[in-house]
Amino acid sequence: PMTLFVATAFIGSKDYLSADEIKFLAHHRLVTVGSHGHTHRHFTRLSESEARFELTESRRILEDLTQRKIDLMAYPFG
Numbered sequence: 001p002m003t004l005f006v007a008t009a010f011i012g013s014k015d016y017l018s019a020d021e022i023k024f025l026a027h028h029r030l031v032t033v034g035s036h037g038h039t040h041r042h043f044t045r046l047s048e049s050e051a052r053f054e055l056t057e058s059r060r061i062l063e064d065l066t067q068r069k070i071d072l073m074a075y076p077f078g
Contacts, residue, residue: 001030001031001032002030002031002032003031003032003033003034003072004017004022004025004026004031004032004033004034005033005034005035005036005072005073005074006022006033006034006035006036006058006062007036007037007038007039007040007058007076008035008037008038008057008058008061008062009038009039009040010040011061011065019065022062022065022066023065023066026065026066026068027066032072033062033066033068033070033072034062034070034071034072034073034074035055035058035059035062035070035072035073035074036058036073036074036076037054037055037058037073037075037076038053038054038055038057038058038061039054040076041054041076042076042077043075043076043077044077055073058070058073059073
């Protein structure tokens with residue numbers, strides 16, 4: 001099993017997974033998709049409202065894309 005943490009602003013960009021690839025992986029029985037923020041910003045350097053946007057926007061995009069509940073996240077830069 002694996003967890004794929006996605007920074008959603010980069011979906012479809014060069015060298016990143018496409019929306020279709022993420023959808024495919026999200027429906028594989030051994031793959032879980034989680035958030036890695038929207039733009040991969042350093043959370044400890046963000047205001048509360050910026051951090052909230054990073055989390056909610058990423059979750060919204062991933063849930064719309066995968067049609068699955070997203071309840072995992074990995075902080076960019078640890």
